[in-house]
Amino acid sequence: MRYDHKAVEKKWQSFWEKEKTFAAHDEARGERCYVLDMFPYPSAQGLHVGHPEGYTATDIYCRYIRMKGVNVLHPMGWDAFGLPTENYAIKIKRNPKEVAAENIDNFRRQVKSLGFSYDWSRELNTSDPSYYKWTQWLFLKFYEKGLAYRKEAPVNWCPSCQTVLANEQVVGGACERCHSMVEQKEMAQWFLKITDYAERLLKNLEGLDWPQAIIEMQKNWIGRSEGATIEFAIRNSQFAISIYTTRLDTIFGATYVVLAPEHELLIKLKPQITNWADVEKYIAKARRKTELERKVEEKEKTGVRLEGVMAINPANKERIPIFIADYVLASYGTGAIMAVPAHDKRDFEFAIKYELPIRQVIKPKNISKSVVVGTTVRDGLKEELHKKAISFEVGLSRNKREHIRIFLRDDQINDYIKIVQNYLNDNAWVEIIGYRNIFLSRDRVIDDFLSKGREIFEECKRLEPLVRDDKNIWEMLESNLFYQGFVCYEGAGMVVNSGEYDGLDSEEAKWKMVKKIGGNRTVHYKLRDWLISRQRYWGAPIPIIYCDPPAGGCGIMPVPEKDLPVLLPDDVDFRPTGESPLARSKSFHKVKCPKCGQLARRENDTMDTFVDSSWYFLRFADSHNDKEPFNKEKVKHWLPVNLYVGGAEHAVMHLLYVRFFTKVLVDLGYIDFQEPFLKLRNQGLILGEDGQKMSKSRGNVISPDEVVAVYGADTLRLYEMFMGPLEDAKPWNTQSIAGARRFLERVWHIVLEPTSDGATASTAEQEQELRYWSARTIKKVTEDIESFHFNTAISALMEFVNFLYGLREVETPLKDEARQTLLLLVYPFAPHITCELWQEAFPAAGYIWEEPWLEYDPEALQTDTVTIVIQVNGKLRGNIICQTGAGDEEINKLAKAEPNVAKWLEGKKIIKTIVKSGKLVNFVTN
Ligand SMILES: [Zn+2]
Ligand SMILES: [Zn+2]
Known part of the structure; x- marks a missing residue:
């Protein structure tokens, strides 16, 4: 039977879909776990190979914990509003709504082709009125609470995107999306009052199982x-x-x-x-x-x-x-x-x-520095410094003159002054900078000389080393790399020149x-309020009405809840002009005031898409509710999210906003947990084969579609997990993907044909060894999945498969169990092929995902085997595993047969064999 990935993957994907195998059950009891991927922005380019990296990691984890009896919520949806879609739609002269729908269809097809175990019944789309109705509803709640307000403010304006940007969207003065230089402009804008939550956003970072770097970035952004x-x-x-x-x-x-x-x-x-x-x-x-x-x-x-x-x-x-x-x-x-x-x-x-x-x-405590130019002193200074245990280093200046750079403790300064004065030439000077600032010449010691400024500077000009005329003494010293940050000293220390406070610690x-x-x-706090107004079409309209007729009106009126959603109109020319496109929609702009009935106008701006993604994780608990954004009980059942996986680029904006929304919702009484994501993991970037970031312009983009067609989804999943540690950046390598495919083929063959013709009966040692390998592999894979070390789990599986191949000449009743072990352990990584093989090899059993996860037998790990290192001429060339107490002769034989060792011994004559019992064999050759 040939491994036909196309048939196998299609078969199981349609089965899972039809049977709703991975649906999460709200009513299920027992342990629950909510595992969430950062939902994608469905771009026109479709999925890139970076997406499946995080998705595969969470899928492995979900499949694993389901087998451990955990009831899992693992949903998927689309962050579908936003500028790129709108800009793309403008470019191809179509409506963003249609473009977004097509993009989503394409993304869904691609994600599904990889066999992830999502509960598709909960799929959501932020640009769908059934979703953005509740985004608008949340805005109104913020408004009622005084957490949404309108104010005239200087804003970052992208002249090319024709919209306002959040501070977080301006990178180095340029628009994050189109790289145009951002301008400043005064405009009336809506803000969310995230600054009210600065203290809590900072405090609650404690205790989160998040990468330390992300926590630091959040702290810096809040900037207390x-x-x-x-x-x-x-x-x-x-x-x-x-x-x-x-x-x-x-x-x-x-x-x-x-x-x-x-x-x-x-x-x-x-x-x-x-x-x-x-x-x-x-x-x-x-x-x-x-x-x-x-x-x-x-x-x-x-x-x-x-x-x-x-x-x-x-x-x-x-x-x-x-x-x-x-x-x-x-x-x-x-x-x-x-x-x-x-x-x-x-x-x-x-x-x-x-x-x-x-x-x-302020003086730095217990440290001063000094530089002596070699030509200004007699020989012997270094020896003298050495005697007094004063530490120094010797370097060359740009013009190749020797510089002695000295580090002084406070208690060494007086000794140092004496030594230097003794060695200094008549016309030379030296400075001490730090705890004390001293000007030294042969016959003078001037304390606190920096404050004497001009006067000293004139003096220095007459001495060696020469001082440049156009600088002042502060500037001259600070420009010396050795003193940098020392002349202009920003640290804490001891207070001086401050009257009654002299001598105190600066903090005190x-x-x-x-x-x-x-x-x-x-x-x-450095944190600023969150500006959410966008002068663009493709977003959720801000549900506000302005009643301001000349005769006097009601002012800012929130849209009544019963009138939600405020739908995006279709009669819009959505090309950007700087004014919101919605202002030019006849059906949208003019509206009656909900209070007095006079002709009023709608707010024409839409919301930043980060508002949409600030609460989507809650909606998954109850994504079809049309009465409320989510049912409190259902949210209580599933949340907070136990594991959240996505790119580190969302370290500041998205994660901060979600945490802010969570806290506001706590205060409004809708939820009862302070932090949305208990554990966060980032996947690293997948680079192009050239080691560069994948991009269209470089032509190094790999599409998952091609890989799935040629090698299969299981191979892609396995390969991406085997590339290296999840959080590292890793370059794509087409040869290695073929290796991943070969591994799956080996699994295919060893499961279907575990034993070759004419095999002999197993010995007790072989059976013990098999038990050992099974236990060892179960232990390793389990621990590695728990700790997200998927690459090393795969290595362990590869070794196990090698071992099973080595056992093909042997017949043993234990093999069925070993084959099952292999399939169960490979299943989370490569679910399609393992489902197929399980059904094929064990037709009487149920489905593989219904099996419990394996426990290893600790006794089998207490083996009587040892690993022996083999050297050829003292160089490590391989190792073998053999029974404890095996005779030298047997060890010798096994060692010579080790393939790599055999290569090194080929054509050589062994002069001497050194065997250190149970540890090492060294072959000495001619
Ligand atoms: Zn721009
Ligand atoms: Zn009114």
Whole structure:
């Protein structure tokens, strides 16, 4: 019988579909498990080979736990709204609705061709009115709760997609989808108030079984910081500048203040500002830049000093200048900063450029550094340092001069000063930077020399090593790689130059200063509210009506629940113009106010598709409910999701939004769990054969359709799981896929013909060995599936098959059990072929998926065999397994027969054989 994958796969797929084999039962008792794949976005290109990677992993897991008696919910659906479909439809001049329907049909066909055990009766589609009715309903609930609001805001505008983008959709200043540079624009937009949930979103990350990297990304995105808001009075003015800082411990080092160019105080200060024309020009220029452009660390800092006004540092009452600069953003904190150039890299650069004072107020504890240029000292310094156990390294500078780079503990500094002074040439100088800042020459020691600025700098210019004239001393030292981050030191440490706080630990000083100097201890988050308005057609309409006739109306009116869904109209020219296409639909735009009945207008924007995918996991528990988004009891039965698998690219947006929705729904009383996904795993990228990301333009895209046609779904599944660890990025390899196919053919043959003609009866040792191999394989595959190490599970199965082939010359009644073991273990990976073989080889048994998962026999693992390493001339060439206590002669014979060893011995004469009993054989040849 030949292995015909086409016939086998078709047969079992239609059987499963017809019998609803994998339907999840709401009423079933016992252990339950909800295993979810991130549902795909059905693009026009169809499935790529990356999709089945995650789907296969979850399918293996589901099939495995079902055999362990668990009642599994494993659904599939389509995240079908969105820009790519709309843009594609525009390009081919068709309606997105039709295009999406075709894409879904194609995706469904492809997914089904891989034999995944989804409960297809729960399939959902976010662009179907039966689904988006409830997306709209949820929006209304958010609105009622005050969690959806409308506000005029500067937004990221993609001029090519003609729509607003969320911050998360702007990558490096460009549109994530079309890579056009994003512009800033003021527009009235709908927001969801995710910031209300920042604290909970952060806290609840604890205890989740998620990849650490994803947890870190979520934390960074939420960006919690604890600091203080403090007022800097403006001299001769009723106004003050409110500043939020996490580093109040550095306030004595604040030598100027910076306002964001959008800061509202500017207008109020205008009458006092004497260079208003320059200020105005700068504001206009800043407006043309996006927030992201302004955030770029490397770009040169610019700003304008506000002439005629001065701020007062509340810590030391010093008068300090006020600047506007676009490196300060209006959207973070209070839109104003106290600039501490000695302890903030951006302030440092700005201060260097505008020649503002730099004052050190925090010292790193227990570490200082120093660099000695070889030509400035007599020989013998290194030996002396060595004697005093002062650590140093020696390097060459760019012009090949020797540099001694020294690391100093606080208690070594005085010794060091003495040594250096002794070795330093007459006209040379050396600095110490860090805990102490010391200028050293043969006859002088100047402490805290950095604060002496200009004066010291002039001095240095007369000494060796030469100092470049156009830099100041701070800049010169910070530009030395060895000192980087040390001259401008951003860490915690000991407070200095700060009056009564000197000598305190910076963390301790911070909260003492808040008390004394005044200020409110406050928590800030980087997280911004979620902008959900999209000026596009292919999304769920926002269910809002504006009643604003000239005579006066009711204002913003939510669409009454009974009028949901607000359907997407068909009479639309959906080509983007910047205005929502829905505004041009006659049937859609004009509507009667639900309250007063006057002619009103609908909201024309649609929702970000991330809203659709923020609650789909709940809908699967009850996907045909037309009375409510989901039945509470059914959700309680199935949720939270036990295992969620998808790409790491959704680390921030999707996962954060889903967690936010979950918490809101808890607060609204619809669900009772705080976290939607208890366990998360990411599959790695599958790269093209050239090791590059698959893309049409590179021409390295592999379609699963071709692979399934030529090799079969089982081979594709097995191959993708065998490529490497699930979470790694892996290049595609067509030769290896043939290897996966060969393995399945070997399974096919060994199950159908386990024993060759003329086989001899088995010995007791052979039977024991077979028991051992079965137990070992069951144990390994079980553990590997549990821990998602599918590639090593497959390796174990391959070894088992090799072993069974080795046993073909032997006849034993244990073979039936071994064949069943093999099929049951391979089944989750390659379900079609194993179903077929099971039916063929064991017609009296039921279906393979009805069998319980195997338990291994621990006794069989306590074998009496040992593994012996074989060397040829001391090099490892193979190993053999044999009975404990086997004689040297037998071991010798087995060792020589090992194929790889035999190759190495071929044509050689064995001069000597060393046998270390039970461990090793070494053949020494001529
Ligand atoms: Zn774009
Ligand atoms: Zn009205």
